[in-house]
Amino acid sequence: MADTNRKTSGPGPDNPGPQAALVDAAARVLENLAELEPELVNAGIFDRNLEAVCVTSASPDWPKQAVALLEALDSSSGEEVFDSAHIAETDGEVFAVTEEGLSLVAVTGRFVLASLTSYDMRMALRDAARAASSSGDVEPLDNGENGGSEDA
Amino acid sequence: MLKPHRVVLDKVSSYTDEAAAFMRRRRHQRREFVRIRFQSGAESDLPVDGAGARRISEAARRLIELG
Numbered sequence: 001m002a003d004t005n006r007k008t009s010g011p012g013p014d015n016p017g018p019q020a021a022l023v024d025a026a027a028r029v030l031e032n033l034a035e036l037e038p039e040l041v042n043a044g045i046f047d048r049n050l051e052a053v054c055v056t057s058a059s060p061d062w063p064k065q066a067v068a069l070l071e072a073l074d075s076s077s078g079e080e081v082f083d084s085a086h087i088a089e090t091d092g093e094v095f096a097v098t099e100e101g102l103s104l105v106a107v108t109g110r111f112v113l114a115s116l117t118s119y120d121m122r123m124a125l126r127d128a129a130r131a132a133s134s135s136g137d138v139e140p141l142d143n144g145e146n147g148g149s150e151d152a
Numbered sequence: 153m154l155k156p157h158r159v160v161l162d163k164v165s166s167y168t169d170e171a172a173a174f175m176r177r178r179r180h181q182r183r184e185f186v187r188i189r190f191q192s193g194a195e196s197d198l199p200v201d202g203a204g205a206r207r208i209s210e211a212a213r214r215l216i217e218l219g
Contacts, residue, residue, distance in 0.1 A: 068211045085186070085189065085208070086185075087212040
């Protein structure tokens with residue numbers, strides 16, 4: 001799962017896309033996450049507009065389904081603000097974590113350590129956001145909506 | 153000394169106990185769930201037969217199928 005697909009369509013006047021520093025940082029943290037989580041199948045990082053920053057799956061449908069999942073989680077949260085989710089199915093598990101305006105969706109095998117996986121995902125998002133912010137290419141992401149919890 | 157049929161009965165009942173425990177574990181392990189945590193710190197296990205959980209599960213299942 002070392003291959004990552006940077007899902008930006010390239011900078012341009014009409015579609016600036018996610019910032020290059022964020023894309024590079026996202027690719028790096030996804031590779032690190034794959035090393036930390038041997039059961040990780042695929043993962044993807046999405047920005048606050050639910051546009052794919054970087055995904056590891058080669059399938060073009062993967063980002064669409066991940067966005068559909070994030071939207072479903074958001075709409076199911078009611079008046080609360082969605083922070084993270086753990087969905088267990090018979091053939092695998094899916095984790096979603098939001099942090100600093102970014103969302104990370106990961107598909108894993110069955111029976112992984114849920115809290116550890118969520119923690120690693122949150123740290124990966126913080127790492128990506130920090131790297132993108134410190135590069136100066138991206139404005140620091142605020143801690144408002146989807147700012148993530150402080151207890152991870 | 154136990155009568156021979158008691159020994160057989162004990163053996164059979166221990167096997168059925170083991171089988172029942174195995175089935176309980178298997179049922180528990182195959183259980184599907186949707187667990188959401190909110191920024192407030194609250195956590196919610198959505199009812200699996202609810203519309204929200206079905207939509208989430210469907211998206212998750214497709215993601216798992218895609219690999």
